[in-house]
Amino acid sequence: DGGITQSPKYLFRKEGQNVTLSCEQNLNHDAMYWYRQDPGQGLRLIYYSQIVNDFQKGDIAEGYSVSREKKESFPLTVTSAQKNPTAFYLCASSFGGQLSGANVLTFGAGSRLTVL
Amino acid sequence: KQEVTQIPAALSVPEGENLVLNCSFTDSAIYNLQWFRQDPGKGLTSLLLIQSSQREQTSGRLNASLDKSSGRSTLYIAASQPGDSATYLCAVRARNNDMRFGAGTRLTVKP
Numbered sequence: 001d002g003g004i005t006q007s008p009k010y011l012f013r014k015e016g017q018n019v020t021l022s023c024e025q026n027l028n029h030d031a032m033y034w035y036r037q038d039p040g041q042g043l044r045l046i047y048y049s050q051i052v053n054d055f056q057k058g059d060i061a062e063g064y065s066v067s068r069e070k071k072e073s074f075p076l077t078v079t080s081a082q083k084n085p086t087a088f089y090l091c092a093s094s095f096g097g098q099l100s101g102a103n104v105l106t107f108g109a110g111s112r113l114t115v116l
Numbered sequence: 117k118q119e120v121t122q123i124p125a126a127l128s129v130p131e132g133e134n135l136v137l138n139c140s141f142t143d144s145a146i147y148n149l150q151w152f153r154q155d156p157g158k159g160l161t162s163l164l165l166i167q168s169s170q171r172e173q174t175s176g177r178l179n180a181s182l183d184k185s186s187g188r189s190t191l192y193i194a195a196s197q198p199g200d201s202a203t204y205l206c207a208v209r210a211r212n213n214d215m216r217f218g219a220g221t222r223l224t225v226k227p
Contacts, residue, residue, distance in 0.1 A: 004159075035217075042120060042205070042217035043160075090159055104150070107159035 002027045004108035006091050011113045013078070013085065021076045021111045023091035030095060032074035033105070036060060037088040046089075049074055078113060086115045118143045120208050122218035129196055130226050137191040137221045139206035144184045147209045151180050151191050154203045154220065163204075164191070196225045 004025045013019045023032065031050045035043040045058030049068040063082025068074055074093075078085045091108040119142045129135050139149070148167045152160040164173045164180040166189070172181040179192040193200055205220040 006159075040125070040219055042219045043207075044217075045215070088157075092160075104162045104165055105160075107152075107161070109159045110157065112157070 004091055004093055004106060006089075006108035006111050009109065009111060011111060013113060013115050015115060016080045018077055018079050019113065021078070021089055021091075021113070023074045023076065023108060024072055025074075025091075025093045025106075025108075026072060027093060027106060028071075029093035029106070030071070031093060032068070033092040033094075034058075034064070034066065034074070034076045035090045035092065037090055037110075043090065046076065085113055088112050118146075118208060118210055118214065118216045120206060120216045120218040122204075122206060122221050124221060125219065126222040126224075128224040128226065131196060131198060133196050133225075134192070134194050135196055135223075137193070137204050137223070139189040139191070139208075139218055141187045141189075141208045141216070143210065144187050145211050146184060147211050149180075149182055149189050150207045150209070151178075151189075152205045152207065154205060156203075160205065193223075196223075198225050198227050201225050 007022045033048040034046040037043050044060050046064050047055055047066045049055035052071050055066050055068050065077045089111045092105045094105050121140045123138050146168050150165045151163045154160045166173050166182045177194040182189045201224050203220040203222045207217045209215045
């Protein structure tokens, strides 16, 4: 079945450590996105990528980094510079990028990061 | 900057009741509006997408309406079932393609 796979589902990090969240899709989608979800708030865009080897900052990119070396993969690294990283992270993809407003977003199941 | 608000934050109803979830947005110059469902600890599932030129969309027991001029959308759920219990989020895509999400309404349908 086609879909988006995020791993790990749960991740614990000590302060000062970098961690990488994986996002893989087999939907042949061009665009991929990373969102952060906090209790009582809407999803906030961290980074997005419309094509391979290109990505753009979203609203809250500070303390995060991404890469897009393959169409299927869009890993997110939460660096030690991110002051409040405990959150639920959601990866999404679509056929078009931000410029294709009609395209529906497909989401992964999410990764919950907790800083100890 | 577009702001999206969903009221109420939580709603509890008995099984079989018809209900309405509300979504309001501050900038009426939108491209489309999408309703999602999110189960606890899971990702979002798209329910309905309404283009700015449309007034409503229907899928099964779900009906979403859009009134751009007043900056409002409603999601109507008919004959609610316990399986409808989830958080429902709306997201607005602006003409500059920026997408903004509401915080969601957490729905509980009691058997």
